[in-house]
Amino acid sequence: MTTLAPDTTFLKRLGRFMRDNPVIPLILLLIVLIGILEFMRPGIVNERWLGNTVKFAIPLAMLAACQTLTMLTGGIDLSAGIVATITSFVMATLVPVYGPTGAILLSLIPAILMGLANGIGVAFARVHPLIMTLGTGLIGTGCLQVYQRFVIATGSEVPEFLAWLGTGRTWGFPNALVLFIPFAILILWGQRRTGFGRLLYALGSNERAAKLSGVRAWQVYMALYVLSALIAGIAGLLYVGLIKAPSLSLANPLMLPSIAAAVVGGTSIFGGRGGYAGTIVGALILTVLGTLLTLLQMPEGARRILFGLIILFVTALYVRLTDQR
Amino acid sequence: MMRLISKNRWTMGLFVVLALLFVVTKIIQPDFGASGVESLARASLPFAFATAAMAVVVIAGGIDLSVASMMAVASVTAAVLMQGASDAMAIPIVILVLVIGVIMGAINGALIVITKVPDIVVTLAMLFVWEGVALLILNAPGGAAADWLEALIVGGTGLLGIPKALIVLAVCVLVVWIPLRRSRLGLSIYAIGSDENAAFRSGIAVGRTRIIAYAICGLFAAMGGLSLTMSTGIGEPIPGPYLLASVAAVVLGGVVLGGGKGGLIGPIVAVFILRLVRMDLTLMSVDPNVTTIVEGTIMVAVVMLGGVLAIRSARS
Numbered sequence: 001m002t003t004l005a006p007d008t009t010f011l012k013r014l015g016r017f018m019r020d021n022p023v024i025p026l027i028l029l030l031i032v033l034i035g036i037l038e039f040m041r042p043g044i045v046n047e048r049w050l051g052n053t054v055k056f057a058i059p060l061a062m063l064a065a066c067q068t069l070t071m072l073t074g075g076i077d078l079s080a081g082i083v084a085t086i087t088s089f090v091m092a093t094l095v096p097v098y099g100p101t102g103a104i105l106l107s108l109i110p111a112i113l114m115g116l117a118n119g120i121g122v123a124f125a126r127v128h129p130l131i132m133t134l135g136t137g138l139i140g141t142g143c144l145q146v147y148q149r150f151v152i153a154t155g156s157e158v159p160e161f162l163a164w165l166g167t168g169r170t171w172g173f174p175n176a177l178v179l180f181i182p183f184a185i186l187i188l189w190g191q192r193r194t195g196f197g198r199l200l201y202a203l204g205s206n207e208r209a210a211k212l213s214g215v216r217a218w219q220v221y222m223a224l225y226v227l228s229a230l231i232a233g234i235a236g237l238l239y240v241g242l243i244k245a246p247s248l249s250l251a252n253p254l255m256l257p258s259i260a261a262a263v264v265g266g267t268s269i270f271g272g273r274g275g276y277a278g279t280i281v282g283a284l285i286l287t288v289l290g291t292l293l294t295l296l297q298m299p300e301g302a303r304r305i306l307f308g309l310i311i312l313f314v315t316a317l318y319v320r321l322t323d324q325r
Numbered sequence: 326m327m328r329l330i331s332k333n334r335w336t337m338g339l340f341v342v343l344a345l346l347f348v349v350t351k352i353i354q355p356d357f358g359a360s361g362v363e364s365l366a367r368a369s370l371p372f373a374f375a376t377a378a379m380a381v382v383v384i385a386g387g388i389d390l391s392v393a394s395m396m397a398v399a400s401v402t403a404a405v406l407m408q409g410a411s412d413a414m415a416i417p418i419v420i421l422v423l424v425i426g427v428i429m430g431a432i433n434g435a436l437i438v439i440t441k442v443p444d445i446v447v448t449l450a451m452l453f454v455w456e457g458v459a460l461l462i463l464n465a466p467g468g469a470a471a472d473w474l475e476a477l478i479v480g481g482t483g484l485l486g487i488p489k490a491l492i493v494l495a496v497c498v499l500v501v502w503i504p505l506r507r508s509r510l511g512l513s514i515y516a517i518g519s520d521e522n523a524a525f526r527s528g529i530a531v532g533r534t535r536i537i538a539y540a541i542c543g544l545f546a547a548m549g550g551l552s553l554t555m556s557t558g559i560g561e562p563i564p565g566p567y568l569l570a571s572v573a574a575v576v577l578g579g580v581v582l583g584g585g586k587g588g589l590i591g592p593i594v595a596v597f598i599l600r601l602v603r604m605d606l607t608l609m610s611v612d613p614n615v616t617t618i619v620e621g622t623i624m625v626a627v628v629m630l631g632g633v634l635a636i637r638s639a640r641s
Contacts, residue, residue: 076449117625125629126636130390130445134569135625142618149614256453269446301460308453315450316440 022266022274026281033288040295053287055167055174059084059242061283062180062235063251063258064265065187066228068279071262072191072200073221074207074271075129077228079118079137081255083111084236085248086144091237092156092246100159108233114140115229116222123221144248156246166241176238183234187276200224204271257286260307263314335579339594346601354608359488361604366488367478367556369600371396372570373494373593374549376578377502378542379571380592383580385538386518387437387444392546392571393564394455395429399550401459404468404560415471423547429455430543434536452568459562468560478555490556494593497548501541502589514538519585566621573624574599576631581638599623 038045066080091107098106114136121132168175191197199220202210211217239254240246265282267274286307293303350357375392382389399422406418437447478490505511513534516524525531549567554560577599578592602623606616 121625121629121632125632127628127632128445130449131569131572131628132625135621135628138566138569139618139621139625142614142621145614146612146618149612259449270443299461299464301457301462301464304453304457304460306457308450308457311453312436312440312442312447312450315442315446319440319442 022278023281026265026278026285030281030285030288033285033292037288037292037295040292051169051174053284053291055169055176055242056290057283057287058174058176058180059235059239059251060254060257060261060287061280062183062231062238063254064261064279064283065183065276066232066235067259067262068265068267068274068276069187069191069200069224069231070129070228071204071267071269072271072274073204073224074269075122075224076259076269077118077133077225077232078130078255079114079133079140080228080232080235080258081251081253082137082140082144083114083229083232084239084251084254086114086140086236087111087233088236088240088250089144089156089246089248090147092158092240093151095157095159096155100161103159104237107237108230110140110143111229111233111236112226115226118229119222119225122225123218129225148248158240158244158246162237162241163244164241166238167244176242179234179238184276184280191275196220196223201272204268205273256304256307257283257290260311261286263311266318268318269315336588336591336594339578339591339598343594343598343601346598346605350601350605350608353605357608363488363490365597365600365604366490366494368604369596370478370490370494370552370556371549371565372567372574372600373596374497374545374552375567375571376574376592376596377498377589378545378549379575380578380580380587380589381514381545382444382538382542383575384518384585384587385514385535386521386585387535387538388448388572389430389433389539389542390445390448390568391429391433391452391455392542392549393567394452394459395426395543395546396550396553396567397459397562397564398429398455398462399426399547400553401463401468401550401560401562403551403554404470405463407471407474407554408467408469410471412471412473415474418471419474419551422551423544426543426545426547426550427540428543430546431536431540433543434539437539438532438535456562456564459564463560463562466559466561468554470554470558474551474555475558478552490552493552498545498589498593501544505541506588510534510537515585569621569624569628570596570599573627577627581631581635 034045063080063084066077070077087107087110090110091103094103094106097103117136117139118129118133121127121136122129125132165175165179191200199210199215202213202215203217203220207217236251239251243250261282262274262279263269263282264285265274265276265278265280267279290303293306298306350361354361375396378392378395379389402425403418403422406421407415410418433448433451436442436451437444440447478493505514513524513529514537516527516529517531517534517538521531524534574595575587575592577595578587578590580587580592599620603616603620606619607613611619
């Protein structure tokens with residue numbers, strides 16, 4: 001017993017530390033990963049590489065924002081990747097007809113509709129968000145395929161503004177930061193300092209208690225899922241500016257990493273704990289990890305296995321560290 | 326007799342709906358007959374196995390999101406091993422694939438029990454893991470299936486004009502389900518689904534029962550994967566929409582999400598209803614993509630209805 005005691009208190013302390021400041025160990029992990037990368041391929045880590053990493057991490061971090069916000073209430077948004085794909089595809093095909101501004105505004109309509117459908121399912125029918133968003137994602141994919149058959153003639157075009165935002169850089173910094181920094185500040189401020197943000201935490205930690213204290217849960221859920229879809233749509237617009245080739249499965253490969261980024265970032269998938277700061281570092285970690293796996297010529301299958309195991313391992317670790325009795 | 330009917334009201338209702346849908350189909354397509362039923366049975370086979378797999382874990386109070394990925398693993402394993410193998414070799418291959426299914430399911434169950442992470446998260450992570458395994462085994466659709474296995478479900482009718490696929494389904498499900506339902510183990514599965522604490526206090530090894538329930542789920546998923554390979558002749562590493570379809574069929578089949586209630590007959594009848602709706606839309610020459618939308622909408626609506634019903638029953 002005596003030998004075990006200091007060990008458990010250390011674990012407990014570590015658990016508390018991880019729970020309170022998930023960002024610090026995460027940044028350490030990020031630095032270690034970059035170190036491994038530099039060790040494997042000396043000279044790879046330079047200004048250009050950093051810019052590229054940040055550039056690819058930003059759309060991922062935005063999609064991971066959808067997961068973070070929904071996870072705070074104990075939910076998840078599996079339709080985010082498809083919403084991003086739909087928005088980017090619709091936007092690109094509408095540009096020749098309505099011009100960039102009109103196309104961007106119109107393309108956000110399907111995103112809002114999908115968010116509304118998710119919200120209705122979660123708020124009123126109390127379907128588990130996972131199942132609900134999976135279903136709307138399936139419907140959305142079908143709609144996109146039907147839509148594609150109608151617009152095949154008009155052609156598609158990525159507006160110059162989005163390409164500038166997605167790929168350009170100013171003084172070595174990616175232009176996407178112009179969009180991302182205000183976005184991140186807004187989310188970080190919103191989650192802790194606004195009523196809406198606190199309601200998310202309240203519903204996630206104890207829905208019954210929140211309802212008994214007068215929270216109208218359905219309004220929060222509706223707003224949350226519409227917001228999530230809107231963020232996913234904007235992330236899709238940014239991503240198509242980066243990739244420059246709209247397709248029917250553009251952002252779908254980002255789906256799994258976006259969940260992993262939020263989970264690695266310390267947001268509990270059961271709700272009530274975590275935040276966006278960790279998610280941003282999580283997105284950076286996963287982007288660096290992606291580069292690492294590409295260097296190792298890891299096949300797609302092994303990559304999915306690894307990401308799946310990361311989600312499982314980190315969640316199990318958090319359960320163990322934070323639920324110690 | 327009356328008691329049997331009132332006890333199985335929901336399932337009876339499903340049979341009535343199915344019969345009505347057959348009538349509708351006959352009206353849309355007057356020459357709908359044995360061959361139509363045959364293709365319906367064949368198309369439903371993988372969905373029926375996926376639903377059976379899902380139903381077992383839902384009855385045990387859980388959910389398994391990795392059903393479709395496990396089916397993909399089974400499908401590609403069978404297809405890769407059978408390529409170039411003799412007909413006789415196919416039998417040990419089938420057995421091997423079924424064993425792999427049981428092992429995959431048991432791994433899911435064991436992870437849930439050991440890590441104490443909720444089933445929905447564990448199986449979400451395992452969904453990606455099994456998907457990755459399937460991609461590692463076979464990167465693109467390919468492989469082959471033994472001829473006699475294909476002949477087992479494709480084409481023609483078997484005994485008494487019943488489609489072969491339906492016979493295969495009935496035999497596979499009954500061989501697993503009937504002994505289980507009658508045994509102590511089956512009762513334990515229902516018990517942990519309806520009240521885990523009460524089950525624990527009545528001396529049921531909750532953890533072990535849960536692992537077994539997931540293992541049976543894996544077994545059915547492996548059968549589903551095999552049936553996919555059997556009906557198409559190739560292995561498919563990217564799973565189809567079996568996850569959502571199985572959840573919808575389970576809910577429509579009268580198994581309450583939350584556990585402890587229902588059986589396998591209702592969900593499997595529900596599968597045929599959902600497939601027949603799709604077939605009717607195809608017969609009316611609706612664009613296949615529109616059919617996907619309609620089907621998805623129906624499935625989401627069913628799941629939402631299930632949610633509303635669950636709230637109702639919790640209130641009363």
